[in-house]
Amino acid sequence: MSPKELDILIVEDEPFQREMLRDSLLQEGHRIQEAENGEKALQLLKRSSFDLLLLDFRMHGMNGIEVLKAARQLCPDLEAILITAYGAIETAVEAMKAGASDYLTKPIDLDELSMSIARIAEHRTLLRENEILRQELKAKGVSTNTIQYTSQKMAKLIQLAGRIAPSQATVLIEGETGTGKELLARLIHNLSARSDKPLIAVNCAAMPETLLESELFGHEKGAFTGAIQRRIGRFEQAEGGTLFLDEIGELSLPVQVKLLRFLQEREFQRVGGERTHKADVRIISATHQDLDARVKEGTFREDLFYRINVIHMEIPPLRERREDIGPLLEHFTRKFALENHRKIEGISREAVDLLTRYDYPGNVRELENIIERAVVVCRGHIISREDLAFPEAFNSGSSPTVEPDPSPPGETLQQAVENLERRMIGDALLQSGTNQSQAARQLGLSERMLRYKLKKYGFK
Numbered sequence: 001m002s003p004k005e006l007d008i009l010i011v012e013d014e015p016f017q018r019e020m021l022r023d024s025l026l027q028e029g030h031r032i033q034e035a036e037n038g039e040k041a042l043q044l045l046k047r048s049s050f051d052l053l054l055l056d057f058r059m060h061g062m063n064g065i066e067v068l069k070a071a072r073q074l075c076p077d078l079e080a081i082l083i084t085a086y087g088a089i090e091t092a093v094e095a096m097k098a099g100a101s102d103y104l105t106k107p108i109d110l111d112e113l114s115m116s117i118a119r120i121a122e123h124r125t126l127l128r129e130n131e132i133l134r135q136e137l138k139a140k141g142v143s144t145n146t147i148q149y150t151s152q153k154m155a156k157l158i159q160l161a162g163r164i165a166p167s168q169a170t171v172l173i174e175g176e177t178g179t180g181k182e183l184l185a186r187l188i189h190n191l192s193a194r195s196d197k198p199l200i201a202v203n204c205a206a207m208p209e210t211l212l213e214s215e216l217f218g219h220e221k222g223a224f225t226g227a228i229q230r231r232i233g234r235f236e237q238a239e240g241g242t243l244f245l246d247e248i249g250e251l252s253l254p255v256q257v258k259l260l261r262f263l264q265e266r267e268f269q270r271v272g273g274e275r276t277h278k279a280d281v282r283i284i285s286a287t288h289q290d291l292d293a294r295v296k297e298g299t300f301r302e303d304l305f306y307r308i309n310v311i312h313m314e315i316p317p318l319r320e321r322r323e324d325i326g327p328l329l330e331h332f333t334r335k336f337a338l339e340n341h342r343k344i345e346g347i348s349r350e351a352v353d354l355l356t357r358y359d360y361p362g363n364v365r366e367l368e369n370i371i372e373r374a375v376v377v378c379r380g381h382i383i384s385r386e387d388l389a390f391p392e393a394f395n396s397g398s399s400p401t402v403e404p405d406p407s408p409p410g411e412t413l414q415q416a417v418e419n420l421e422r423r424m425i426g427d428a429l430l431q432s433g434t435n436q437s438q439a440a441r442q443l444g445l446s447e448r449m450l451r452y453k454l455k456k457y458g459f460k
Contacts, residue, residue, distance in 0.1 A: 004125075006052050008054055009055075010034045012055070038055075039062065045075060050075070052078070132162070147184070148328045154316075165187075172248075174291075180315060182246060199238070199243075214231065216235060216255070217268050218235075219233075240280055240281075249289035318363045326356075327437065344375055347382065370390075371383075422457045425457065
């Protein structure tokens with residue numbers, strides 16, 4: 001079954017409308033069942049499993065909102081699209097609060113319906129695949145709290161990590177400093193068949209060039225001054241597991257040659273040795289540099305670049321996925337409160353507002369440091385604005401405002417609904433301190449649907 005194909009229950013008391021929707025959705029490959037009223041729909045929901053409820057608002061007997069509320073009690077994860085010909089603003093708002101993922105007005109635009117269903121299908125696929133990954137990690141005894149996210153960008157990256165983990169392909173992870181490249185490498189390792197073997201991490205920028213070759217490949221006794229005994233390198237230590245080379249762009253050209261030979265032949269020699277050794281090791285590399293530019297400069301070998309870049313992954317900076325700030329705040333607050341034996345009940349609205357607005361040049365690592373300090377210096381049980389340490393230039397900035405674009409005069413019914421949605425979303429963001437998770441819960445929307453509407457309405 002394709003993840004794009006859904007089991008859809010159409011609830012519509014007009015036969016022609018019901019048949020039109022059925023024929024259109026069948027052509028797209030969905031599996032369809034029909035009900036001419038709410039009572040029959042609830043009977044079907046008790047007997048069968050559905051992904052999506054497509055229901056009319058105005059029907060004989062139970063109306064669409066009543067059906068939706070009862071359906072969500074039976075199937076909490078059920079997605080729903082409400083259809084109405086009457087378009088009252090209050091109806092649309094009530095539908096979203098009752099748990100509808102979207103609403104459409106008659107006459108139905110089939111292209112718009114198709115796009116709405118496609119978004120729902122993608123959302124369900126993300127949820128399903130990420131849950132599978134969490135279960136795999138739990139089965140291996142690995143914590144599932146290592147990477148906190150709600151953004152679609154990170155969800156897709158985690159999905160990719162799950163797909164490539166079973167392979168032996170080399171991986172290159174790019175991203176700014178502090179974005180969590182090593183955490184992603186560990187996730188890939190933990191999801192692989194190598195998870196019971198070591199993951200050895202080497203920061204290629206943290207040691208002199210003269211020592212790095214010995215660190216990676218080991219050396220024989222007497223290989224150089226101070227080599228008083230044989231030393232096993234990181235390649236041999238990682239046998240059967242994974243070697244994570246952080247900041248691989250810092251490797252010197254001679255070390256690049258030896259690494260390239262290993263990737264081609266799966267063998268190496270210790271410094272000062274003549275014997276050839278083999279190692280079963282998967283290589284995951286990471287860099288914050290532009291390796292394409294380094295190749296053009298001649299400071300990074302092109303053939304090595306292609307060898308390490310079989311699978312390319314790029315972690316977006318935190319400023320490009322601000323919806324992840326909320327779960328990260330909760331995670332780090334709990335973590336450091338526990339470590340420091342502090343009872344921290346939450347973060348003030350003003351503090352959350354600033355934390356959400358800041359650009360984090362140091363990314364997740366900088367956010368972690370800010371929260372650790374705040375937990376330690378906090379005088380009470382609520383982290384306040386005064387507990388946060390930001391650069392002076394940011395501290396002197398003006399307070400943020402969340403203002404949706406104004407709606408035009410002479411609005412149509414559809415525009416009136418959209419403008420009310422826009423205002424309600426703006427109010428929810430203000431009340432939650434721009435925390436999208438809280439705002440979504442307040443509005444009765446999924447976080448994905450809220451993000452879609454933020455983009456749709458052009459929030460600043």
